[in-house]
Amino acid sequence: MEKQVLFAGFGGQGVLSMGNFLTHVALNSGKEVAFVPSYGAEMRGGTANCLVTISDEEISSPLTDSPAMAVIMNRPSLDKFEGKIMSRGTLVINSSLVDRKPAREDLLIYELEVNKLLEGLDNERSGNMVLLGAYIEKTGIVDIDKALENFSQIFHGKSDEFIKSNRKAFLAGIEYARRHW
Amino acid sequence: MKKVLMKGNEALAQGAIDGGCRSYFGYPITPSSEIAEYMARKLPLLGGVFLQAESELAAINMVYGAAATGARVMTATSGPGMSLKQEGISFLAEAELPCLLVNISRGGPGLGGIQPAQSDYFQATRGGGHGDYHIMVLAPNNVQEMMDFAIEGFALADHYRIPVMIMAEGTLGQMMEPVIQRESVPLLTDKPWATDGCKNRKPNIINTLHLSPDVLEQRNMILSDKYQEIKRSEKKAETFMIEDADYIVVAFGLLSRVAKKAIMELRQQGMKMGLIRPITLWPFPDEVIHQAAPQVKKFISIEISMGQMIEDVRLAVNGMAPVEFMGRIGSVPSPQEITRRLAQMVEGEIK
Amino acid sequence: MKVVAKKPESLTEAKYHYCPGCTHGIIHRLIAEVMDELQIREETIGICPVGCAVLAYNYFNCDMLEAAHGRAPAVATGIKRLLPQNTVFTYQGDGDLASIGLGEIMHASIRGELITVFFVNNAIYGMTGGQMAPTTLLGQVTTTSPYGRKKEDSGYPVKMAEILALNQGSAYISRVSLHNPANVIKAKKAIKKALETQKNREGFSMVEILSTCPTNWGMNPLEALKWLEQEMIPYYPLGDFVSKKEA
Numbered sequence: 145m146e147k148q149v150l151f152a153g154f155g156g157q158g159v160l161s162m163g164n165f166l167t168h169v170a171l172n173s174g175k176e177v178a179f180v181p182s183y184g185a186e187m188r189g190g191t192a193n194c195l196v197t198i199s200d201e202e203i204s205s206p207l208t209d210s211p212a213m214a215v216i217m218n219r220p221s222l223d224k225f226e227g228k229i230m231s232r233g234t235l236v237i238n239s240s241l242v243d244r245k246p247a248r249e250d251l252l253i254y255e256l257e258v259n260k261l262l263e264g265l266d267n268e269r270s271g272n273m274v275l276l277g278a279y280i281e282k283t284g285i286v287d288i289d290k291a292l293e294n295f296s297q298i299f300h301g302k303s304d305e306f307i308k309s310n311r312k313a314f315l316a317g318i319e320y321a322r323r324h325w
Numbered sequence: 326m327k328k329v330l331m332k333g334n335e336a337l338a339q340g341a342i343d344g345g346c347r348s349y350f351g352y353p354i355t356p357s358s359e360i361a362e363y364m365a366r367k368l369p370l371l372g373g374v375f376l377q378a379e380s381e382l383a384a385i386n387m388v389y390g391a392a393a394t395g396a397r398v399m400t401a402t403s404g405p406g407m408s409l410k411q412e413g414i415s416f417l418a419e420a421e422l423p424c425l426l427v428n429i430s431r432g433g434p435g436l437g438g439i440q441p442a443q444s445d446y447f448q449a450t451r452g453g454g455h456g457d458y459h460i461m462v463l464a465p466n467n468v469q470e471m472m473d474f475a476i477e478g479f480a481l482a483d484h485y486r487i488p489v490m491i492m493a494e495g496t497l498g499q500m501m502e503p504v505i506q507r508e509s510v511p512l513l514t515d516k517p518w519a520t521d522g523c524k525n526r527k528p529n530i531i532n533t534l535h536l537s538p539d540v541l542e543q544r545n546m547i548l549s550d551k552y553q554e555i556k557r558s559e560k561k562a563e564t565f566m567i568e569d570a571d572y573i574v575v576a577f578g579l580l581s582r583v584a585k586k587a588i589m590e591l592r593q594q595g596m597k598m599g600l601i602r603p604i605t606l607w608p609f610p611d612e613v614i615h616q617a618a619p620q621v622k623k624f625i626s627i628e629i630s631m632g633q634m635i636e637d638v639r640l641a642v643n644g645m646a647p648v649e650f651m652g653r654i655g656s657v658p659s660p661q662e663i664t665r666r667l668a669q670m671v672e673g674e675i676k
Numbered sequence: 677m678k679v680v681a682k683k684p685e686s687l688t689e690a691k692y693h694y695c696p697g698c699t700h701g702i703i704h705r706l707i708a709e710v711m712d713e714l715q716i717r718e719e720t721i722g723i724c725p726v727g728c729a730v731l732a733y734n735y736f737n738c739d740m741l742e743a744a745h746g747r748a749p750a751v752a753t754g755i756k757r758l759l760p761q762n763t764v765f766t767y768q769g770d771g772d773l774a775s776i777g778l779g780e781i782m783h784a785s786i787r788g789e790l791i792t793v794f795f796v797n798n799a800i801y802g803m804t805g806g807q808m809a810p811t812t813l814l815g816q817v818t819t820t821s822p823y824g825r826k827k828e829d830s831g832y833p834v835k836m837a838e839i840l841a842l843n844q845g846s847a848y849i850s851r852v853s854l855h856n857p858a859n860v861i862k863a864k865k866a867i868k869k870a871l872e873t874q875k876n877r878e879g880f881s882m883v884e885i886l887s888t889c890p891t892n893w894g895m896n897p898l899e900a901l902k903w904l905e906q907e908m909i910p911y912y913p914l915g916d917f918v919s920k921k922e923a
Contacts, residue, residue: 164501171330171503179330179501183356183439205586206500206579209659348758374757378750379783386747386780390723390754393741398754416744520739520755522762524718530733531741 145200147285148208152193152225153217153238158272162215163194165276168298169286170198178206191220198285215279217258217272219243236279238271254282254325261316270313277317282325288318328503333471334359334401334429336504337491338367340475341399341425343509347373348398350387352380352406355439356495357429360401381406385413392422393531395519397479397512401427403495404445405436407453414488415454419533419544423482425475426460426490429498432629432654440655441494443578444630449492450607450637457545459552460488461559462606464577468502476507483514485555492606494629496657497579555608562610563602566592567617570599572671575614575638576627577603580657584627587663596671603634611641618645625670627651627663684708686717690734697897699854699887700728703796704735706864707765710871711738720763721755723748725777727769728802746777749784752791763874765792770811771801774834781840785880788845792870793882795836798889799908806892810834813911818892833911837884841917847879849918853886855905859914869919878920886912 149166153159160181167179181194197206213234216222218241226246229235234252240259256278258271265274281288292311299307331339338360341349349364361377368375374391378384384400391398402410407428417424428449432442449462461481463474471493478489520529535541565585567573576584581602588598601617603610614624624642626635632650639648651658651666658666686708694700711717720738724730726745733740743751748766756764773781773795784791800818801807807820811833815824825833837851848870852863863885870881886908888900895903 167501168330171328177330177501177503180496181499181501183495183499203502203582204589205583205660206502207496207583207657207659209661348754350754376753376757379779382747383750383753383780383783386744386750387754387757389743389747390741390751390756391758392754393751394721394755394758396758398758412744413747520721520741521759522719522721523737523739528737529739532733534730534742 146197146203147199147213148195148197148211149213149215149285150193150195150211150225151215151217152191152221155190155192157192157217158269159192159217160194162272162276163196165298166280166286167196169291169294170196172294172297173286173290175199176201176203178203180206191224193221213283213285215275217241217275222246234283236275236282238275254278254321256317256320261320262313265309265313265316267309267313270310273310273313274317274320277314278321278325279317281318281321326505328505330501331468331472331504332359332499332501333468333493334498335363336468336472337401337427337475337498338363339506340472341479342367342371343472343507344397344476344479345510345512346397346399346425346479347371347512348391348396349373349375349400350378350384350391350398351400351402352378352384354403354406356431356498357401357403357427359498360427360429381409382412385410385417388424389413389417389420389422392417392424393420393520395514395516395521397423397425397483399425399427401429403429403431404433404442407445407448411448411454414460415452415456415458416533417488418452418458418460419456419548420531421486422488422531423479423486424488425478425482426488428490428492429495430492431495438655439495441496441579441657442629442654443494443580444633444654445492446606446628446630446633449490450609458548459607460490461485461555461608462490462492464604464606465491465493465497466578466581466602468497468500469504471497472504473507476510480510481559485551487551487555492578494579494657559605560608560610560612561604562613563604564613565600565602567599567601569597570617571597571622572625572667573599573601573617573621574625574627574667575601575603575634577606577634580627580629583657583660584663586660587667590660590664591667594668596668598667606634609637609641611637614638614641615643618642621646623671624648625651625667627658629653629657684712686711686737688735688737692735693731694728695891697888697890697900698728699798699885700796702854702860703794703863703885703887704732706860706867707767707794708736710864710868713868714871714875716763716871716875719761720765721759723751723755723764723766725766725768725772726803727772729767729769729796730803732767746772746775747780748772749777749780749789749791749793753784753787753789756789756791760790763792763871765794765871767794768796769802770795770797770799770809774810774836781836782843785840785843785846785882788847788879790874790877791880792874794867795882795884796887797836797884797912798887799833800889800892802889802892813907835912837882837917840880840882843880845880846882846918847920848873848881848916850882850916851884851886851912851914853904853909853914854888855886855901855909884912886914
C-alpha cells in the first residue's frame with residue numbers, strides 16, 4: 145500500500161513542517177517514506193509545497209502528478225492543485241484562507257476554519273499543526289497516538305514551550321475532526 | 326543501525342565525512358548549499374577544515390592544494406559553479422589528484438533555473454575542461470546512495486588518483502528519505518606523491534606542464550591507460566525486467582525511479598518494458614545495453630535535458646535497434662507523464 | 677680552507693632557463709638562502725605561477741607545485757589549511773598576480789592567509805613575449821601597447837603593495853628592488869621578514885620585488901637596471917607598507 149499526500153500553502157505557513165512531521169511519524173511506524181519539498185525561490189514568500197510518500201514497500205517514484213490526498217492551506221494552492229488530486233481522493237482545506245468551495249465532486253472533502261480555532265489557543269502560528277492533527281485523525285494515515293508519542297523527538301532541540309503549544313494545537317485539530325468530520 | 330531521515334545534500338555531506346573527508350572548499354549556490362552548510366557545522370568539530378572561498382575558481386584551486394597534501398577533500402556546487410571549476414578540474418585530472426566533486430544539478434544554459442536537471446551530462450562525462458581527460462561520474466538515485474556514493478567516491482578517487490564526481494538532480498539534494506549510516510573508513514591513506522614537506526625524502530613536484538611533445542604524449546598515454554582500466558573495471562548499471570523486454574528505457578538518477586514506476590504500470594497493461602539505469606555515467610555501462618540490443622525493438626532514453634546521454638546509448642546500441650528520446654527541462658517528469666508518453670511511443674507497434 | 681660562498685641547499689643543481697640579465701635568478705637565490713638560514717627547506721611547499729617562473733619547481737629543492745594562471749594563492753590556501761605547521765609560499769609575476777589572479781591574491785590577503793607571496797613586478801609579460809602587464813608604466817611600449825600604454829585605454833599601472841596594505845589581514849607588505857647590491861641585500865631582509873611573519877602566524881605576507889626584463893624591454897642588462905631605478909622606482913616607491921605584530 146502506497147499513499148502520497150501533498151501539503152501546499154504560503155511560504156511561512158509551516159507547510160514543509162507538516163510534511164516533515166508526517167514523514168517522521170510514518171518512518172517511526174516502520175514505513176518506507178520519502179519527502180520531496182519545493183525548493184529555492186518558491187520558499188521565499190511565494191507558495192510552498194511538499195509531497196510525502198508513505199509505503200509498505202520500497203518506494204520507486206517519490207514524485208507524482210496526482211496525489212491521493214492534499215492538505216491545502218490557502219486559495220492559490222487550491223486553485224493550483226485541486227484538479228490534480230486522484231479521483232476519489234481526499235482534500236483537506238483551511239477554509240480561513242480559502243474563499244471558495246472546491247469544484248470537484250469526486251473527492252472526500254474536509255474543511256476547517258483554522259484561524260477561528262486558533263483564537264482559543266495561545267500560539268497563533270500553529271495553524272499548520274491544527275490542520276495536521278485533524279487530517280491525521282480523520283484519515284488515519286499514521287496512528288494518531290504514534291504521532292503524539294513522537295512530538296518531543298521530532299521537535300528535538302526546540303523549547304518546551306514551543307513543543308507544548310504545538311501539541312495543544314495538534315490536539316485541538318484532533319478534537320475538531322472527531323466532532324465535526 | 327537505525328534509519329534516520331536525512332536530506333539528500335546532508336546525507337551526501339555525512340557520507341563524505343564517513344568516507345574520511347575532513348576538508349571542504351566551496352562557494353554557495355542553490356540547490357547545493359546545504360552541503361556547504363552541513364560541512365560548516367560539522368568539520369570544525371572534527372578538527373577539519375571548512376572554508377567558504379571567494380569564488381568557485383578559488384574553491385577548486387584550494388581543492389587542488391588540499392588534495393596535493395594527500396588529504397581527502399571535496400567541493401560541491403551546481404551547473405554555473407561547475408562551469409567555473411572546469412579549469413581546475415583539468416589541472417586536477419592531469420596532476421592525478423584525487424578529490425570528490427559534487428554537482429547538484431539545475432537547468433541551464435546560462436543562469437538557467439534552480440529546478441532539477443540532467444543537462445550537465447556532457448560537461449560531466451566528456452571531461453568538461455580543456456585537454457584529453459575524464460573524471461569518474463556517479464549518479465545516485467536515492468538519499469541512501471547520496472551517502473554511500475560519497476564514501477565510495479573517495480575510495481575510487483584515491484585508488485585511481487582521479488577526480489570523482491557525484492551528479493544528482495536538485496530534487497535529490499533537497500528531498501528527505503531514511504538512511505542508514507555506514508561505518509566510517511580510516512582517515513589516513515599512504516600517498517607518497519603528496520607535497521607535504523620533503524623531510525627524509527627527495528622533494529615531490531606536482532605539475533601539469535610538459536613542454537616536450539614526447540613527454541606530453543607519454544603523459545596522455547599514461548592517463549589514457551588509466552581510463553581504459555577504469556572502463557574495464559568500474560562500469561556499473563542496474564537493470565529492471567530487461568530479460569524479456571521489447572522496449573528498454575535508459576534513465577539515470579532520481580528520474581530512473583520515476584521511469585521504473587511508469588514501467589511497472591505499463592507492464593500491468595501488458596507492455597513488455599524494462600529499464601537500464603546507468604549508475605556510473607563515466608565510464609558509461611555500454612555493454613549491458615549492447616548485449617540487450619539484439620532482442621529489443623526500441624530503446625528510449627529519458628532525460629531531463631534536450632538529449633545528451635542518448636548519444637552514449639546510441640553508441641552502445643551501435644545501430645542494432647532504434648533509439649528514441651523523451652526529455653523535459655525544468656522539472657522531473659511525473660510517472661504519469663512518462664507512462665503516457667511511453668505508451669504513445671510504442672503504440673501501434675504493440676498491436 | 678674556509679667556505680665563503682656556496683650554493684644554498686634549498687636550490688637544486690638545475691641550470692636556470694632565464695634570459696641573461698633577468699633578475700629571477702637573484703630572487704630564487706635570495707629565497708633559497710633565507711630558507712637555508714631559517715632551516716625550513718624540509719617543511720616548505722612552494723607554488724609556481726604561469727609566467728617565466730613556471731619552471732621554478734625545477735630550481736627550488738623543496739616540495740613544489742605548479743598552479744593554474746593566477747590561482748597560486750588559492751592553491752597555497754588549500755595547502756596551508758591542511759598543513760598549518762608547514763611553510764607555504766607562492767612565486768608570482770605581474771600578470772599572474774595583478775591581472776588574472778587579482779581575486780585570489782586579494783582574498784588571500786583579506787583572510788590573513790598565513791602564506792608568503794613573492795611578487796615579481798617587471799612591468800611586462802615575459803614568457804608570452806613582451807605584452808602589456810597591469811604594472812606596465814604609462815607610455816611604456818610593449819607588443820600589445822605598441823604606441824605606449826595610454827591611461828585612456830588601459831588605466832594606470834596597478835600598485836599591488838599599496839592595495840594589499842589596506843587589508844587588515846596583511847601583516848607584512850613590502851616593496852623592494854634589485855637594481856644594485858645594496859638593494860639586493862635589503863630585498864633579502866624583506867624576504868626573511870616575510871617568511872618569519874608566516875612562521876609567527878601574524879598574517880598574510882607579501883614582498884613585491886621590482887625586477888628587470890632586458891629581453892622584452894629591449895635593453896642590455898645594465899640599461900635595464902638603470903631603467904628600473906629611474907623609471908619604475910619613482911612610480912613604485914620602495915619600503916614597508918605594513919609591518920605589524922599582532923598583540
